[in-house]
Amino acid sequence: MEGIKGWVITICAVVLLTTIITILVPNGRTSFVIKGVFSLLTTLIIISPICHVVNNGFSFNDFTLENPIEIQYDFVDYIGTKRAEEYKNGCEKILVELGVTKAEIEINYLIDENYNFSIKNAIVNLKSAVINSNSAHIDIIKDVKKSLSRYLSITESEVDVYE
Numbered sequence: 185m186e187g188i189k190g191w192v193i194t195i196c197a198v199v200l201l202t203t204i205i206t207i208l209v210p211n212g213r214t215s216f217v218i219k220g221v222f223s224l225l226t227t228l229i230i231i232s233p234i235c236h237v238v239n240n241g242f243s244f245n246d247f248t249l250e251n252p253i254e255i256q257y258d259f260v261d262y263i264g265t266k267r268a269e270e271y272k273n274g275c276e277k278i279l280v281e282l283g284v285t286k287a288e289i290e291i292n293y294l295i296d297e298n299y300n301f302s303i304k305n306a307i308v309n310l311k312s313a314v315i316n317s318n319s320a321h322i323d324i325i326k327d328v329k330k331s332l333s334r335y336l337s338i339t340e341s342e343v344d345v346y347e
Contacts, residue, residue: 187233191229191233195226198225198226198229199226201222202219202222202223205218206218206219206222255299260295260299261295263301264293264295268291268293271291271303271335271336272289272290274335275291275308275335275336276289278331278332278335279331281331282324282327282328283315283316284310284313284314284315284316284324285314285316286313286314287308287309287310287313288311288312288313289306289307289308289309290306290307290309291303291306291336292304292306292307303336304342305338305342305343305344306332306342306343306344308332308343308345310324310325310328310345310346311346311347325345325347328343328345329343329345
């Protein structure tokens with residue numbers, strides 16, 4: 185950042201010096217030569233960073249801020265919690281379609297080192313649930329596991345159902 189700041193200050197100083205000399209030198213052949221020299225000097229100063237990049241290689245460190253980027257872990261956790269809540273709401277809708285209401289659902293998730301969200305498992309508690317099914321021989325646990333595992337993209341063994 186200091187390099188860019190110094191480069192801009194140098195350009196401003198040369199332009200200011202060129203303006204002052206242009207005012208002081210009388211018109212004529214000498215003025216034309218002096219203006220040409222200062223124009224060439226200004227152009228060389230403006231393109232000098234390009235020569236630096238070509239000769240020394242390009243590095244983003246020359247242009248980055250002094251403070252590194254920091255991960256806001258609280259925000260990552262907040263987003264993970266919100267995604268788990270959305271999955272929980274989707275599971276509740278699926279259970280309503282299966283004829284199960286008032287079930288307690290818990291979605292356990294992981295956020296890896298690359299900040300990718302993945303569902304670890306789902307826990308469904310049917311103890312206080314109301315099952316409204318028209319089918320006489322329904323295996324509700326099997327249907328819940330199958331439907332929720334498909335929705336959550338996890339295996340049926342990762343869906344725990346308690347009665």
